[in-house]
Amino acid sequence: MMEHVVKEKEELFRTISDFAYDAIIMIDDNGCITYWNKAAERIFGYTRDEILGRNLHEILAPFHLYETFENAFTLFRETGDGIAIGKTLEMPFIKKDGTESVGELSISSVKIKDKWHTIGIVRDIRERKKMEEELKEKVEELENFHKVAVDRELRMIELKKEINELCEKYGEKPRYNLNVEG
Template sequence: KDGTRRLRYVENTLLTVAKTAAVVIQYHMARKKILINEQKFELVLESSPDGIMFVDENGRILFANRQIERLFGYQRRELLNQNVEMLIPKRFVARHPRYLTNFFKDPQRKVINDNFNLWGLCKDGSEIAIEAALSPARTEERNYAIVSVRDNNERRQLQMELKAHREHLEELVTERGRKLQESEAQLRAITSSAQSGIIMINSEGLISFWNEAAAKCFGWQADEVLNKAVQNFIIPSRYRGEHLQGFKKFIETGAGKNVGKIVDVFGLRRGGEEFPLELAISVVKIKNKWHAIAIITDITSRKEAEKELRRRMNDLEKFNRLAVGRELAMIGLKKEINDLLVKAGGKERYNIEN
């Protein structure tokens, strides 16, 4: 009768309304905040230079940003709720489910470029080189894959150009190496088959090359003389001082008394025997230092032939003065002289027929 219960009811009702209003206000504030965050998130996604898609475990596209539209030529509405395989060339579709299944089994960020052999399929049927990255995302309801797609055409083109350039350089190096090996083989064949000794002396006066003919001529093998002073092996002791003095001038100027000439000198064999040789010296500059190349021919036989030739010519002169009527003996002697001349590298002197 006094209205107490009615008052309590009103108070409780007002309290409930107030709480409900507070909850509604909080809900709208939270919703507004969520909308603002969603707008910020969407702004970030839409302004990204990379194409971004949300894909569920079945491969269904749940979101695609503007860059995806630009890359593949589809409108967003054409992509949503479609399988992502529509963006994959047919030759790669068969292995795609395995990639997606493995990713959701072990959801970790993965970057895929397949050595610049990853391609996307555009709406018009053309293909573009791409690079893709998968990142896991999870809500209370399901798992997602955030797929970032980047146009890789320029980078792939650059990589292909670099690869082609590298392969070209490798071909050049291989070709030059082959030619160098051929040149070295030819040089070895020439020097090993040469009848003359070939010796190279570096700027320190040490032997840097010694062919087989030089070994045969002087009696020293290459491994016995290489990187050793040349005067200690092939130059007679009485000429060594002159050699050392001349070599000092040579290493400074590349010039010398016998450089560029063919001269007859004496050499020293392993056993200490001196012998006549023909020497031709040429020079070459390697790493700004002078090196000498000596071509050596043993002329012992020629010198002996010349000596014998002089003796026979003296005999001939005697016969000319003392044996006027001995033509047959003279013809025989002339034949011998002609033979000796040919042996010494010259020409026949006498015409026997006339």
């Protein structure tokens, strides 16, 4: 009876995990991957069979951040705590095809058999970052257009003032009414 309940719970967990949109990854106290769901396969490009037992930081961390990750993991291994635990961070990673991408990473720690393990949930935010960059470019473009339009309008006012001054100088009536009424 108890064995049946455990199997049902395991099956339920596996179903939830396999249909989750975000990657669910667990690493042990040596930094080796012990759990890798289907979303992780899709996001990172590695199958479960290719990745289980391998060091997460060696495979997924960008070279320039590897040492930082390893130093932080040393502290985590001893205390179960660290600067990323309990937070959501944007984190660069290297996919199987060698391209660098970015994910939103939430990390928690759990003690299993007296050793600290990390559970990470990773959301691929590459498309969101791309849209944010496009939006930023459009805002800059609009700001530049606005500046050009305002500068043009100010230049037109200056030219009209000069024309009015020339008209007055030669005894003619000013051509432009530049009085601003509020």
